[in-house]
Amino acid sequence: MMTSVSSLLQSIVLVSLWYSANQYKGISIYVLGNIFSCLSFVGFLLRNIFSLPLEVRLVNNLIFVSAILLHSIGIGQFLSRKINYRAWLWCFLLFLFSQVYLVYYFDDYFWRNFSILITIALAYGIGCKYILDTKIINYRVTSLSLAFILAATPLIVIMRLILLLDGQTHSIFTQTFANSFTFLSMFIIDFLRNGFFVLMVSQRMYSELHEVAEMDFLTQVFNRGATARRINKYLGGKTQTDVTLILLDIDYFKKINDTYGHDAGDQVLRDVARVLESALTFPELLGRWGGEEFIIFLPNCSAREARDRAELFRYNVETQNVYYVLQPLSCTLSLGVVTAPRHQVDLDELLKRADIALYQAKRNGRNRAEFVIIP
Known part of the structure; x- marks a missing residue:
């Protein structure tokens, strides 16, 4: 419940950001990713309350991972990096096929989590590379902070996989340390990632406005x-x-x-x-x-x-x-x-x-x- 409400509130802030800074490519993709993230958390909540068919679990997982992919693509677009959309599509399709198999034909909670977590780690790893490969000066500290948050995600993934090896966690709703650790980590990661992304966009806007104020419009040298x-x-x-x-x-x-x-x-x-x-x-x-x-x-x-x-x-x-x-x-x-x-x-x-x-x-x-x- 806490994670769902937090994600909803952050989505509202991000939609406002997109409305005020829609001149930048990538913000709409990132905001869409956060809306997907919010929907997936609401889906987890509903699945905990109601008995829903397997199709809902599959769709929920697909929405959750799509949110992560969209976050990284949005960051790459915002930083004007070259995006290999075909590779991202293949990543999503491979995840889709793995989830279909692990939901309908080989219902194993650990391997289903393994498929989700590895895809998340890969997506955020690429997002981190987008940031590190960009020669940013005006908002370098903020962008590196965002890269640090993305880079921390694979460590959380590894930690969850290790915790799942004890065999006590059979559902996302089981009251185990593995699940408590995961939801707390997602809450912190979501909050910090969105916060630093908003700061990065704001600093870019300030930097460009400052540059415009100092440059002669006609000759593009200092006024x-x-x-x-x-x-x-x-x-x-x-x-x-x-x-x-x-x-x-x-x-x-x-x-x-x-x-x-x-x-x-x-x-x-x-x-x-x-x-x-x-x-x-x-x-x-x-x-x-x-x-x-x-x-x-x-x-x-x-x-x-x-x-x-x-x-x-x-x-x-x-x-x-x-x-x-x-x-x-x-x-x-x-x-x-x-x-x-x-x-x-x-x-x-x-x-x-x-x-x-x-x-x-x-x-x-x-x-x-x-x-x-x-x-």
Whole structure:
């Protein structure tokens, strides 16, 4: 009764989760699995109260194991893993044939449990592998906790099989330690599995919303606020190394918009961002500062290195054609480059100096870089 009620309440929560996060693949499959799990527990309860035919026992077992299979498939889909549906179908069919044989032709409680428990252990083992094979960063702790819960299931399976060897348990309703251990374990596993799955979905939603809030929609690089936060965080460190900040502007960008239209201008912004980003390595940073202005932050970059990097950025953009409706468009950059010791400046000072250098580059003919060194 306790397990059935708990499963029902958890299903209600999961249905609400699916309704609010139905953009993610796999949640509906997982929720369906939990509904099946709830139905199977209710079936166990009814079988304990009423005398029901063998067909009900067979269907009950099939629903119970289907729930486990759907849980693992749903987790795999949510994590965008490649699902071998044919293998899962064969797994279910083999279990079906084994249950038909063990219910109608060889009515042996131990081997019927063996068939169920081995299938559960295999399914959760594959679900655990789906998680471990996924390169997750933003919700790694939660996903590993879920993997731990799935991996614990085979241990519970082995423990139940050992307890059944004493021959005292002939039904799921027999009051034995094996059954008490099993129902308590299922209650705990169900609660923790669903809890960590809900947390994993929630953390993914938060992570993606946070990413959207920090990314420039058009160019898919950091927006102004996210760029400033990251640079300030780096400048607040204790390492005493030179840093370089580059403030750059696309030359005659208004002319591109006026001549070819704003769609062409948007394409130029996207391609310039792509070219600049391709020349960066971690932890170097690119952000859109506003309009046609971009900012590049190069930690651990001396004045001599800054000249080479700035020239590389300028050259890459100048030699890279942007195609708009099959028409090649070319553009150039003006760059204001400032290098300073990390521990002596803040972002406002760097921006002020870089802006002056950028203005000087435009006055001197554009398509060039001007440099400032703060001693």
